[in-house]
Amino acid sequence: MTASDASVPDELYAELTDSVRRLVDVAIRSQAGPTAFLAAKTKIDDAVAELSRAPLADSFGIRPAPDGTSRAWGNVAMGLRNPFAPPLVVHHDADGGVWADVVLGAAYEGPPGHVHGGICALLLDHMLGATAHKPGRPAVTGTLTVRYEMGTPLGPLRAEACVDRIEGDKTFASGHLATAEGVTVRAHGVFFHPA
């Protein structure tokens, strides 16, 4: 099974994930009739059958890559193989700050036309964690406080975060989400580095 896994190019994993993202979007927004829905369901179930030979017994976890790095391809925020992930592609600045540009569509809706507040919290938890994380010293969230200053419309967003200070084994980080009109949500959090 590992041999066949290794032979799928990363690009094909990414392309399949993108196809599933498009499917999720249109499954929500389609106004097609029952004939099209039934036909689509058959095709989806066939695709599930194609992929169902020898799945992993568990979730993806973190697995070694051939180049010595590690892969968290199932991660719901940034995993290459997780269609729920927008995905967040986190960029690291020289000063330790992080940022990501993301476009959130209909699948992330809470209030009409707006990003669900819990998705805002997901993005911010991930970004604050990414800035608190150091190589070989993974960070886990202790507390996260999210302040909603205004609704966050669906569409393009920028997420940013940085470390405010480090005290012993605690890292204090903060960040925000912003549209072209300004900041919509702010967060701060305390992260720990488990021994």
Next chain:
Amino acid sequence: MTASDASVPDELYAELTDSVRRLVDVAIRSQAGPTAFLAAKTKIDDAVAELSRAPLADSFGIRPAPDGTSRAWGNVAMGLRNPFAPPLVVHHDADGGVWADVVLGAAYEGPPGHVHGGICALLLDHMLGATAHKPGRPAVTGTLTVRYEMGTPLGPLRAEACVDRIEGDKTFASGHLATAEGVTVRAHGVFFHPA
């Protein structure tokens, strides 16, 4: 277009959504080879084409149902047509408290084998909001504070929330996530009722 939309039974929407959920799960966990991935991608793209006739121009929003209630079927936490939604089925107790049982699989992963902290925040934001929400008085989140007491393993979870007190236009709510072993994450939040 509205006529064809109305003719799809709710059950078929729910079944298609479930099929997409299974697809998301196996897209992450499959160990099939490139031939199966290519074949699956073709079927998925065909399903997208089936459903792509006349999609809504925007997100689903909140739309009236024939029985006079309203539908938030695109909602990422509980929407009938959103495959990202576990879905959260919120039960209301007589005393105003809310609870939901949910099973989270590989698609919600953060740390290996565990629910992403941001997904915990999403569930709690939604549950706290559900208890603060009153008919005709929708609640929006002002602040949400999430305290991670231990890792939340993937699998079955219970989410609970209740209103602690109401002060003017602010509703203070709290809640938690728990496994059979006990509480893993606690949250409290302040909600507003926009005029």
